Amino acid sequence: MRDSTNSTETLVTDVILLGFPELCHLRELLLGSFFTVYMVTVLENLVIVVTIRASRPLHTPMYYFLANLSVLETLYTSVTIPKLLAGLLVSARTISFSGCLTQLFLFLSLGSSECLLLATMACDRYLAICPNVLNNFxxxxxxxxxxxxxxxxxxxxxxxxxxxxxxxxxxxxxxxxxxxxxxxxxxxxxxxxxxxxxxxxxxxxxxxxxxxxxxxxxxxxxxxxxxxxxxxxxxxxxxxxxxxxxxxxxxxxxxxxxxxxxxxxxxxxxx
Structure with missing residues (x-):
């Protein structure tokens, strides 16, 4: 970590991300592989979202959940992969402390949202509802x-x-x-x-x-x-x-x- 120090306290300003130092000789291969996978992931999910939104027969709960899952997957990978690519491309391995906490918050929030969405999708696909009265508000x-x-x-x-x-x-x-x-x-x-x-x-x-x-x-x-x-x-x-x-x-x-x-x-x- 890089910090500015005075006589009474140490204030952390940056966090250093080591990345993959043991694979430095494969930097170009890793960069190309991660970039390709990231772009394919984003494009696939965007195609799914646009297709579901544009096609009226797909406006059902199941496809609504699939569209939201695609959005979550895009955001989930976009929180971490671009910084990884930047580190491999220009060796930009530092991130501000506030940026680090923001990335952590978004990563955990999106990951938790995906867990809950997957559970909801399982309910949507699995449950066959017979009566239609819920004992709840x-x-x-x-x-x-x-x-x-x-x-x-x-x-x-x-x-x-x-x-x-x-x-x-x-x-x-x-x-x-x-x-x-x-x-x-x-x-x-x-x-x-x-x-x-x-x-x-x-x-x-x-x-x-x-x-x-x-x-x-x-x-x-x-x-x-x-x-x-x-x-x-x-x-x-x-x-x-x-x-x-x-x-x-x-x-x-x-x-x-x-x-x-x-x-x-x-x-x-x-x-």
């Missing part, structure tokens, strides 16, 4: 499985694996980050500053804990909970309560956000 996986006319073991396992994949991608990172934050807050000198920082951190932790606890309860168990009334109550927590509290905890308690809102409120209207 939105279309969730467990009520839909109850409408299935045949066995649901395969789709339940797929849903369980998809939920674990999403949680495995995001939950450990969240837990480790907040653990470091708590440790830093506890080591901060000064009672008033520490109390304020810990209060803010505690509210963030509470919201994260509520969201992950309810979603794990709903989706990360091998078998669906039998009481759908209780499931609906849990769903209310992460669909209604958590989104209601998030703006207050993450934004409206922030001094800069409050100042910006005050300035917007005081700004004169157009003359």
């Amino acid at each position: 939105f279309c969730d996986i467990s009520p839909l499985l109850q409408l299935c006319c045949s066995g649901t073991v395969t789709i339940e396992v797929l849903d369980f694996v998809a939920a674990l994949a999403v949680l495995a991608a995001f939950l450990p990172m969240t837990v480790v980050s907040y653990a470091h934050i708590v440790a830093m807050v506890l080591s901060t000198p000064g009672g008033a500053g520490r109390q304020k920082a810990f209060s803010t951190c505690a509210s963030h932790l509470a919201l994260v804990a509520i969201f992950y606890t309810t979603t794990i309860f709903m989706y990360a168990w091998p078998h669906a909970v039998s009481s759908f009334d209780f499931n609906k109550l849990v769903s209310i927590v992460y669909l209604v309560v958590t989104p209601r509290l998030s703006p207050v905890i993450y934004c409206l308690q922030n001094h800069d956000i409050r100042e910006a809102l005050a300035q917007l409120h005081q700004a004169p209207g157009p003359s």
